[in-house]
Amino acid sequence: MIAHQDVHIIDDDQNIRRVLASTLSSARTISHEYGTAAEFLEAGPHIGGCVVTDVRLPDMDGIRLVEILRERKFDLPILVMTGYADVDLAVRAMKAGAADFLAKPFSNAAFLEKIETCLAIGRARTRVHTRRRNAAERLSALSGRESQVLRLVIGGKQNKCIAWDLGISIKTVEVHRAHIMEKTGASSIVELARMWEISGMGSVEDDASMSPALALGA
Template structure:
């Protein structure tokens, strides 16, 4: 289930779950229902898509669910549903990383627009993560000396300085640089630096 872009709905109210499932399905959006935050956390290891959760639930509430997702490194976009009196809780949820909150009762079109925006955000995030994983694999394939040359290039050093730093000739640096460019699949030095920096960039 981890690679499928689903809307996960977490709410302890069966009627709400069924209503949202019908609404999402009628718009052609895949959905999976969970009756509590704990069942969601136990059922889905690294979800793709987005999460719609009630903020007030028995046991684990929406705020704590956000904290646990953050703690285990899940960058899932989260939309929080809240009653009018719970707006301060929704604001707190956004401080914990929620991308949006919707007050009940909400307009169907507003809800679907929020879900589509969250799904698009989740898709872009998943693509960035996949790109970073691929770059990490390319870096892992470099030899120790090639990695040293890469680090020096990313630091903005010219070949002569790299040669002095590593105790090798400028010609040898050129050979290593060419190998690094090929293994990193970079067509230019600028692309190589940009690619390498992606590993350290945040979500």
């Protein structure tokens, strides 16, 4: 059974839109219809679900739409519908970022199967974004100095090396490490490293070359 997530249908043929919407309704899935790419773009932002678009639209082709959505950091999976003669164009759309394509004519079962796959992709992306946001929020509680210490810790440096690099005492390093564990709620250095990686905060080597002369006050 398809989860309760919205599906956005973009096709200039109203009859096709209605058939697809009816098929989705039978699977207890809400749909929204758009006759052009511009109409869809103007209706944003769209949260959750996926997009179904014909490869040939009145105002642009599917590839350009996918490119625009990618430029706008749009993350909903896109299913491209195409006629037999447009398969190469649909493949190009996938290379541009579409999740899948479906050649016309297709059965309701085939359509629902593709939608279910796209929705699953969307849910997976949502989980990744949630983990990234949570990790970033936990790390944002750290002071600038604590972030520097954390970079060096997960980079494999020992306390005495961190103290030398930052021009602070070993005891101060230990205090910073204790605060880092407390603020982030991490139970180990491995968990901290994963948190840092997931958050997309940057390379752990960014501060590794910091000398005492350049270090901030403890």
